[in-house]
Amino acid sequence: xxxxxxxxxxxxxxxxxxxxxxxxxxxxxxxxxxxxxxxxxxxxxxxxxxxxxxxxxxxxxxxxxxxxxxxxxxxxxxxxxxxxxxxxxxxxxxxxxxxxxxxxxxxxxxxxxx
Amino acid sequence: xxxxxxxxxxxxxxxxxxxxxxxxxxxxxxxxxxxxxxxxxxxxxxxxxxxxxxxxxxxxxxxxxxxxxxxxxxxxxxxxxxxxxxxxxxxxxxxxxxxxxxxxxxxxxxxxxx
Numbered sequence: 001x002x003x004x005x006x007x008x009x010x011x012x013x014x015x016x017x018x019x020x021x022x023x024x025x026x027x028x029x030x031x032x033x034x035x036x037x038x039x040x041x042x043x044x045x046x047x048x049x050x051x052x053x054x055x056x057x058x059x060x061x062x063x064x065x066x067x068x069x070x071x072x073x074x075x076x077x078x079x080x081x082x083x084x085x086x087x088x089x090x091x092x093x094x095x096x097x098x099x100x101x102x103x104x105x106x107x108x109x110x111x112x113x114x
Numbered sequence: 115x116x117x118x119x120x121x122x123x124x125x126x127x128x129x130x131x132x133x134x135x136x137x138x139x140x141x142x143x144x145x146x147x148x149x150x151x152x153x154x155x156x157x158x159x160x161x162x163x164x165x166x167x168x169x170x171x172x173x174x175x176x177x178x179x180x181x182x183x184x185x186x187x188x189x190x191x192x193x194x195x196x197x198x199x200x201x202x203x204x205x206x207x208x209x210x211x212x213x214x215x216x217x218x219x220x221x222x223x224x225x226x227x228x
Binding site for chain 1: 118149154155156157158159204206215216217219220221222
């Protein structure tokens with residue numbers, strides 16, 4: 001069964017600190033992995049995409065990693081800001097073409113406190 | 115740019131009532147889909163469409179109907195609302211080409227069935 005598991009479920013950090021969110025997946029066939037940010041009351045918005053051949057990708061203060069062998073991904077947030085408070089969702093795309101199914105993790109709820 | 119627009123944003127229904135959640139996109143995307151988001155769970159696919167006139171069931175289709183008469187619109191109908199359908203509903207759209215497809219989400223409809 002295709003599954004995406006995220007940890008921790010929730011996290012509280014102080015403004016300016018760094019944090020790392022984890023994503024483990026069992027999805028076949030693997031197409032790509034995206035991290036989405038979902039602000040309260042809004043729809044998810046893509047932060048970054050990781051394909052099978054990529055190990056690390058950065059988008060400003062966000063850095064995603066992918067280990068396709070262990071089927072793990074992480075999202076590292078550097079120098080956190082209050083606006084980083086949101087849910088972060090790991091989404092794995094399954095399929096080889098056509099309509100790829102998206103498998104969603106339950107998300108990590110991050111709260112950044114001043 | 116409007117992107118993906120969902121209406122209404124909030125809705126309260128009585129058990130047994132029917133209603134239609136509206137979704138429209140202005141990006142000329144072929145793919146559109148409906149998800150529900152429940153606490154502690156990842157988004158789950160209800161129905162999806164790969165083009166006008168073509169729809170298919172997702173993971174949790176029971177109690178919902180969809181149609182796709184135009185590229186822009188993809189309404190979701192609840193036939194006879196039940197308390198188990200209390201959830202936040204998201205509509206998403208994406209291009210059909212390539213494997214690195216990004217899903218664009220609407221802002222969601224929070225539905226409560228009493």
